[in-house]
Amino acid sequence: MPRFAFERWAVVSVAAGFVFVWALYVAAIPPFEGQDEIWHVIYAQTLAHRELPVQQLERPSGEMFVMKEGTQPPLYYALVAPAFVGTDVETLRQSAVHNPHGSVGGPGVVDNRNLFAHPPSGAPIDRRMWIARGVSALFGLGTVLMTYLSARRVSLPAALPAAALVAFMPGFLFVSALVTNDVAVAFFGGLGLYTALRAAEGGLTARAQLGSGFVVGLAALTKVSGLLTAPLLLAALALRRESSRRTWGDASARIVFPAILVTGWWYARNLSLYGDLTGLRRHLGRDDLWGEIPTASEVISDLGGLARSFIGLFGWFSVPMHDPVYVGYWIVLAIGLAGLARWRGERRGLLLCLGWALMILGALVASRLIFRSFHGRLLYPALPGLAVLWGVGLMALTPNPVRRPVVVAAIGGFALAAAAVAPLYLWPAYAAPSPGSICSSASTDRRVGGPIELVAARVERSELAPGDILDVDLCWRANEPPGAIWSVFVQAVDPNGRILGQHDGFPGGGPDATLWWRAGSLHTDRHRLRIALDAPAPTVAELRVGFYDKATGRRLLDVDPSGADTIALDDLRVAPTPGPTDPRGDGSRRFDDGISVIGVDLPIVSSRVEGTVWLTTDRPIARNHTISIQLVGQGGLAAQDDRLPRGGLYPTTAWRAGDVVPHSFALAPSPVAPGRSRLLLILYDLPDETRILADGTDHLVLAELCSADDALRLCPPEH
Numbered sequence: 001m002p003r004f005a006f007e008r009w010a011v012v013s014v015a016a017g018f019v020f021v022w023a024l025y026v027a028a029i030p031p032f033e034g035q036d037e038i039w040h041v042i043y044a045q046t047l048a049h050r051e052l053p054v055q056q057l058e059r060p061s062g063e064m065f066v067m068k069e070g071t072q073p074p075l076y077y078a079l080v081a082p083a084f085v086g087t088d089v090e091t092l093r094q095s096a097v098h099n100p101h102g103s104v105g106g107p108g109v110v111d112n113r114n115l116f117a118h119p120p121s122g123a124p125i126d127r128r129m130w131i132a133r134g135v136s137a138l139f140g141l142g143t144v145l146m147t148y149l150s151a152r153r154v155s156l157p158a159a160l161p162a163a164a165l166v167a168f169m170p171g172f173l174f175v176s177a178l179v180t181n182d183v184a185v186a187f188f189g190g191l192g193l194y195t196a197l198r199a200a201e202g203g204l205t206a207r208a209q210l211g212s213g214f215v216v217g218l219a220a221l222t223k224v225s226g227l228l229t230a231p232l233l234l235a236a237l238a239l240r241r242e243s244s245r246r247t248w249g250d251a252s253a254r255i256v257f258p259a260i261l262v263t264g265w266w267y268a269r270n271l272s273l274y275g276d277l278t279g280l281r282r283h284l285g286r287d288d289l290w291g292e293i294p295t296a297s298e299v300i301s302d303l304g305g306l307a308r309s310f311i312g313l314f315g316w317f318s319v320p321m322h323d324p325v326y327v328g329y330w331i332v333l334a335i336g337l338a339g340l341a342r343w344r345g346e347r348r349g350l351l352l353c354l355g356w357a358l359m360i361l362g363a364l365v366a367s368r369l370i371f372r373s374f375h376g377r378l379l380y381p382a383l384p385g386l387a388v389l390w391g392v393g394l395m396a397l398t399p400n401p402v403r404r405p406v407v408v409a410a411i412g413g414f415a416l417a418a419a420a421v422a423p424l425y426l427w428p429a430y431a432a433p434s435p436g437s438i439c440s441s442a443s444t445d446r447r448v449g450g451p452i453e454l455v456a457a458r459v460e461r462s463e464l465a466p467g468d469i470l471d472v473d474l475c476w477r478a479n480e481p482p483g484a485i486w487s488v489f490v491q492a493v494d495p496n497g498r499i500l501g502q503h504d505g506f507p508g509g510g511p512d513a514t515l516w517w518r519a520g521s522l523h524t525d526r527h528r529l530r531i532a533l534d535a536p537a538p539t540v541a542e543l544r545v546g547f548y549d550k551a552t553g554r555r556l557l558d559v560d561p562s563g564a565d566t567i568a569l570d571d572l573r574v575a576p577t578p579g580p581t582d583p584r585g586d587g588s589r590r591f592d593d594g595i596s597v598i599g600v601d602l603p604i605v606s607s608r609v610e611g612t613v614w615l616t617t618d619r620p621i622a623r624n625h626t627i628s629i630q631l632v633g634q635g636g637l638a639a640q641d642d643r644l645p646r647g648g649l650y651p652t653t654a655w656r657a658g659d660v661v662p663h664s665f666a667l668a669p670s671p672v673a674p675g676r677s678r679l680l681l682i683l684y685d686l687p688d689e690t691r692i693l694a695d696g697t698d699h700l701v702l703a704e705l706c707s708a709d710d711a712l713r714l715c716p717p718e719h
Contacts (some may be wrong), residue, residue, distance in 0.1 A: 006404065007035040010160050010411060011148065017415045018144055018167040022137050024419060025177035028426035029130045030118045030511075033374065038116075039068040039075070041125075041179050042130065045088065047074065047081040054273065055282045063100045064115075065089050073266050073281030074182035075221040076139075083131040087124075095123030097485055097513050099207075100550040101505040103318035105373065107308070110528060112505040117513035120432065132179045139187040142435045146190030147384040153197040154349035155392045157403055162391030166383055168323070168414035170312030170421045173376050182377045185226050188219035189381025192229030193388075196236035203240055209254035214257060217262025224278050225363060225381055230259060232356050239348050247542070251652030258518050267687040278371070290372050298366070302374045306364075310376030312421065317375075321421065321431045339393030350392065353385035418487035432511040435522040439475040451480045452514070452556065453545060454521070459543060459570045466574065474525040474545065476507060478517040480554045486514045486547040486556055489526040491570055494541045495648045500574065504550075516548075524572040535537055535574050538661055539649035541571040551712055556652045573654055587700075591683055591694045594619040595652070598660065600702050602714065604677075609639065609667040609712060613681060613702060616660050621652040622716050625692060629665040630699075633677035639669035669712075677717055679703045 002586065032038040046053045055070030094116065100116035148163035154432030175184045195212050198204065202213060212233055237251050261649035263309060267277045274282040281287055294302075305313070311329045313320050340413050343350065368374055379525050398406045438456050456475035464470060491502040506513055507525045517523065546566040547556035556567035590596035599614035607632060624644070631639040643649055655661065679702040683692040691698040706715040 002017070007160065010407065011163070014144065014148075014160070014163050014167050014411060015141060017411070018141060018173070020139065021168065021173055021415065021422075022177055024422040025173055025426065026130060026133050028422040028430070029174075029177055029314075029432050029451060030096070030116065031125055032092075032115070032116050032124060032173065033114055033315055033430060034180065035377070036069065037180060038092070038096075039066075040181065041084065041092065041129075041132070042067055042089065043069050043072065043627045044072075044077045044081045044179065045084045045092075047077050048072075048087070052269075055279060057282060057285060062098075065092055069283075071270060071274065071283045072181060073221045073223060073226075073263070075218060075440070076135075076184040078616075079184075080135045080179060083135070087128065091124055095119070095125040097515055099506050099510055099513070101487065102510065103316065105248075105317040107305075107313060107318055107320040109318060111509035113315055113452055114600045115316050116511045116551075117506055117511050117515075119516050121516075126660065129179065130513055133177055134182045136176050136178060136180065139183045140172065142187040143172075143183070144381075146187065146194050147387050148188065148192045148355075149199055150384055151193070151388045151391050154353070154388055155199060155343075155395060156562035157347060157395040157407075158388060158391030160391075160407045161394055162384075162387040164411040164414050165390055166364040168418040169383070170231060170314075170418050171310060171376055172380055172383060173418055173421075174314050175339075175380065180377075180657065181223050185223035186383060187217065188215065188222055188229060188361070188570075189356070190224050190384035190502070191215055192219060192232050193353065196232050196352050196356070199233060199236040200239045200352055203392055204237075204251070206254060210258050213255040213258030214262055216259040216616075220259060220263040221266060226361065228359055228363060228381070230255065232352070232359065235355060236352055239352070241525055241700050252257065260575050260582065263610040263621045265638075268481045268680045284370070292372065293369050293569060294372075298363050302368070306374035307381075308376070309374070309538060310379055313317070313376070314421075314426060315429060319425055325417075335389035335397070337392040339395075339397035340389060341393075342393055342396040344396075345392075348656070350389065353388045356385040356390070357382040359685045369711060397605075422504050430511055432508045433524045433526075435475065436524045439471045439522045439524055450557065451478065451482045452486070453477055454545065454567055455480060457545075457569050458607045462570055463573045464531050465573055466531055466537050467533045468531050470501065470529055470531065470543075470572075472503075472527045472529070472543070472545075472569070476523045476525060477519050478514075478519055478523070480519050482514040483518055485549070487528065487550045488525060488545065488547055490529055490543070490545045490569075492531065492543055493644055494531065494536070494539050495651075498536075500535045500541050501529040503527040531574060536649055538575045538654075538659065539574045540651065540654045541572040541574060543572050545569055571654075573656075575659075589694070591692045591700070593621060593692055594624075594657075595621070595683065595685075595692075597681065597702065602703055609664070609669065609679065610706070612662050612664045614660060614662055616658065617652075617658050621655050623685050624651045624653050626686060628682040628684065629663075629667065629678075629702075630680045630682060631667050631669050631677055631705070632680060633669075634675045638677065639667035641665045641667055674707050677705045677707060677712070679705060 004097040012265060029226050035287045043053055044067070044456055052074070053067055053070035055067060060066065096116035098114055102114045103109040103113050104115065144167045144661055147166045148159050151159040151162040170188070191266055195215060199212070216230045216233065219229045233255055234252055237248055271277050273279070278382070280289060307330070308320065309317065334651060340350070360379055364374065365376050394406070395403060407425050438458055454474060454475070455477045458473040460471040487504055488507055489502060491506045494500055505527065507523050509526060548554060557565050594617045595615055597613060598616050600611060601614070602611040613629070626642055627645055628640060628642040630637060645661060650661060672686040680699045681702050682699045684690060694700050704715045705712045
């Protein structure tokens with residue numbers, strides 16, 4: 001196939017592939033499930049009402065349906081505003097409810113990755129979102145085109161792979177599938193780079209210079225970072241061999257004046273309303289922009305997130321790809337950039353691309369001194385320049401005979417990888433689960449009068465250790481439409497009321513809000529909770545579930561047949577951990593029901609007797625014993641400490657054969673008569689105080705203590 005025909009076919013394929021994969025992304029991403037998209041939509045709504053936004057200083061905490069992007073330049077929003085004519089914030093509230101458990105900046109979470117839940121039958125805003133996101137697609141497609149044209153000015157063979165890299169970068173496709181000005185400023189970044197390459201190569205006519213000024217103005221009217229296209233163009237003019245100080249000054253004036261004409265009014269408005277050109281203080285809600293400067297280690301620790309989000313980190317920074325995917329992209333990018341060392345062509349274009357990328361990167365690093373985090377999407381204005389550098393390097397490494405197959409492989413490989421993101425990562429993150437096997441075994445025996453009932457449950461296991469993760473599967477049935485937004489809690493609570501592990505969230509892992517449940521509908525729900533590392537093992541815990549209103553803390557009543565606000569699902573056993581054993585503790589000191597003493601830890605301070613006795617059993621125990629530690633001296637009982645094992649945390653009915661159970665005690669005896677005293681261990685049952693026998697006696701001797709000078713210490717062995 002002739003080169004021109006092949007290139008035309010390939011360009012059309014890249015563009016068509018971009019549109020196809022873009023449609024997959026839009027279909028998979030519910031409204032507002034991209035960073036800041038809800039606030040970009042509210043901005044566009046404001047313009048649709050023929051008003052300019054005013055960013056308020058006071059914003060309700062936790063309220064999502066408010067203006068938060070009002071200081072952004074308006075060009076992009078003006079273009080998408082027609083899609084939202086006739087809508088208002090109430091339309092948005094009918095289209096989605098805020099998930100207060102949704103993850104923001106938590107790429108490690110496995111559920112509640114959605115910041116909003118949406119009606120299962122569709123929302124009033126859905127069609128309008130497609131139209132608005134279509135405007136973003138045009139900017140995304142324009143960015144691909146600008147990359148292709150820019151690369152052609154540096155190296156013809158590099159044009160197709162550079163365009164494919166941009167078209168099928170998962171993160172860029174994601175941004176192109178959202179309502180956001182990030183994709184628009186990426187387009188103007190590409191257009192500015194293309195114009196700069198033209199200027200450096202052959203110069204610009206006076207009319208073209210004026211046109212370039214309008215490009216700068218439009219870029220700056222899209223996002224503040226668009227202002228950087230001005231120094232890019234001025235640098236390109238300076239790189240011309242024919243450039244002189246006078247011609248450079250004249251050209252600069254022709255660029256700067258139209259830019260000010262296009263965008264100056266907006267920045268003057270910001271200065272008037274907020275006291276600074278960008279409105280950044282009002283946007284951040286603080287007067288001191290430099291009051292939260294991060295340390296160098298904090299900036300370095302953020303670089304990993306920056307690199308991942310540049311490739312593609314979806315949702316609200318909460319839906320990552322698998323680590324090998326990122327590694328694969330980094331390797332491919334590194335290979336292409338390393339190939340620049342073999343490039344032997346004109347370097348002015350490469351210098352402009354590199355300078356543009358470094359300019360955007362430098363601006364982002366500088367902004368990190370003000371903002372609390374990095375976002376890879378903020379590098380996308382430089383993506384065309386980076387793609388040109390990569391394409392040039394890749395072709396420099398590729399021998400002429402195999403360049404065409406390499407280009408085809410690059411286009412196909414990037415396209416397949418990008419298309420796989422939707423089914424592998426986006427759809428699973430936002431799709432509400434259909435009633436599964438847990439609901440197929442649902443019973444109606446537990447029906448109560450409340451609006452929601454639990455009809456089936458499955459607990460992964462009942463024995464755990466501190467730090468373990470427990471999966472709990474639930475099936476809920478709506479006896480009537482709840483008509484409210486309820487959150488589910490699953491918690492493990494020990495006998496003292498301490499919560500050892502808890503998981504809260506919207507049902508269905510986040511997307512299945514109760515507001516839209518219908519009478520008789522079944523809903524699958526999975527929760528994963530981690531037992532605290534400092535859980536006082538061994539202990540028992542009750543696994544409880546229920547519903548509550550996250551905003552008020554009020555619980556839903558009548559979820560249990562007794563009318564309680566929780567359901568007791570299961571008894572958990574947090575397994576004991578082996579502890580130190582007294583050298584004398586060989587298990588020979590034992591009670592008749594199988595409990596034996598294997599160790600005593602007895603540090604004595606002054607007149608107090610504090611310690612731990614280590615117990616074990618060789619069989620299950622049917623009754624719940626009370627442990628009594630008694631100090632008996634020459635004058636009789638001097639002190640006593642009676643309590644359930646581990647203060648009630650681990651009753652003997654929960655013990656299993658082989659358990660090692662530490663039981664702590666503390667005695668503060670009145671002055672003990674000089675001589676020997678015995679420290680006794682007694683087991684008894686309430687309410688009749690029946691004692692458990694031990695080799696015919698009702699106690700075991702733990703130690704003998706000697707009293708002298710009002711202090712107790714272990715007696716020396718008798719000879």
